[in-house]
Amino acid sequence: MRYGINPQQMKATARPSGPGGLPFRVVNGAPSYINVLDALNGWQLVREASATLGRPAAASFKHVSPAGAALAGELDEVTAGLHGVAGAELSGIASAYLRARDADPKSSYGDFVALSHPVDAQLAELLAGMVCDGVIAPGYEPGTVERLSRKKKGAFLVLEADPAFVAPATEVRDVFGVRLEQDRDQVEISPEVLKVATGGALPPEAVRDLLLGLSVLRHTQSNSVCYVRDGLTLGIGAGQQSRVDCTRLAGAKTDTWWLRRHPAVRALEFAPGVRAQDRINWQIRFVEGDLTADESARFADALTGPAPELTARDRSEWLARLTDVSFASDGFLPFRDNIDHAHRHGVTRVAEPGGSIRSGDVEAACRELGITLVWTGLRLFHH
Structure with missing residues (x-):
């Protein structure tokens, strides 16, 4: 690799940890350590979300967490106008990425792009005009690699993911002379994990949004929460020591997303x-x-x-007009304050593992505020 996490860490390599080889090949450019981390986390997220929900998925990664993630879908006038595609008929994968990048476009500046489906000519042309560091996808239509390779004076990183790659059952990490080893988290995120604790039955769009949220959190630095609506993230809070700080941070991003439509x-x-x-x-x-x-x-x-x-x-x-937002948490909500804050940002459905000593308080808050509470039984920490 070009270097490690920082340029002064000049000796840096990436090699297979098992007999299956690498899960990607370098098509253009030379990756850094963080590029590889972003690519691997992003590819896992979009592959999982697409397989679970049956639509193309995209993510915009920065510093090993997604700034935004989305499924293919219609662009609203704000997103379409921003990218100059108003009235254009977009491919599924192009729409997924534009929706993902619009979740937090300030943070997505200089992002790493992760795509569940091959890059087509339409998306390659859009990416050519954006500030981003690289892309990982399971394939590239003819001519797209050549188009992308001209970015950044030829240094734009293009990685091709291997959809058939199966990761080893065990994960290993060395930290300060200590080797840590654990089973890979392979639990399936499916509608079966969504068990309503209080509130009405979940409509299909809520199931979609909550499952997308859980897939996002599985590959986001913990503590983490996200707000999701219409198949795209509106705000992601990552890496905070306090969960309610995640909730407030992601809520502020959700407000910004909505106010940009004022x-x-x-x-x-x-x-x-x-x-x-x-x-x-x-x-x-x-x-x-x-x-x-x-x-x-x-x-x-x-x-x-x-x-x-x-x-x-x-x-x-x-802001009072924003509603039908789904909220997902990678760990249990320890206090009702998370519910109170989430409710301020249009949240009507919440998914969390459940099982805290104050889960009764969280459930009562949801009943009080008319929020459907879902217990997943899954903790999805990622470090």
């Missing part, structure tokens, strides 16, 4: 030459509403006219 944000008119990523970043800062004096001046320069008004009342009324 008419005032969509009415922002940017000056010619303002790049797409800069437009995204300004939209997000406008939504957050706490621009510094320097930012306010630069924001004004980026627009062709005054920014529309977006008051606290406007925000509150718009």
Whole structure:
């Protein structure tokens, strides 16, 4: 590999841990240590989600956790307009990736792309215009590798996953002179794990969203939670020591995703030459509403006219319209505060392992707030 986690760790290699060889081959570029971690985690996520839900899946990875993940589906006007594909007929895998990247487009800047299906010409052309570090997919249609290989002055990383690869039953890791070994988590995530503890029966779209959420969390650094709606993640909270901090972080990202669809944000008119990523970043800062004096001046320069008004009342009324959001947690919810915070972001269904000493409090909170609670019996920690 080019280097390890940091450039000063120059000696870094990737080799098979079992007799089956590597689960991918390098088609273009040279991977770094983190590239490989992102690729392997991302490929497992999209392969699992696609197999479980029967649709193409995509994920946008940064620092070994997904910034967003989604199934193939229709793009709303905001996502389509952002990528210049309004009115276009998209392939399943192209729509899946654009939906995944739009979940948290600020974090997805410079991401690693993971795809459950081969890259087609349409997606290759879209990727060519985006800032990303590499892609892993089970195949590439003719001409797509050549198109992608021109990115980053030829250094864009293209990996081809082996769909037939079967990982060893045991995982091994060396840390500070200690070798850790464990069984690989091979439990199947299926509708059978969703057991309603309180609330009504789950409609098909809720089953889909909760299963997608569980697949995402299985490959996200713990503690982790995610908000899911319409087959795409709206907010992912990863790697926090406190679960409620994950819930609040992912909830804030969910609010940002929804507020980017507010008419005032969509009415922002940017000056010619303002790049797409800069437009995204300004939209997000406008939504957050706490621009510094320097930012306010630069924001004004980026627009062709005054920014529309977006008051606290406007925000509150718009956020109140978000509903039918599903929420999944990789570990049990230790207190009802997670439910209270999740409810603020349109959550109507929650999936968690259950079994904490305060599960009764969590269940009571769900009944009080009209949330359907699902116990999975599965802890999906990932470190």
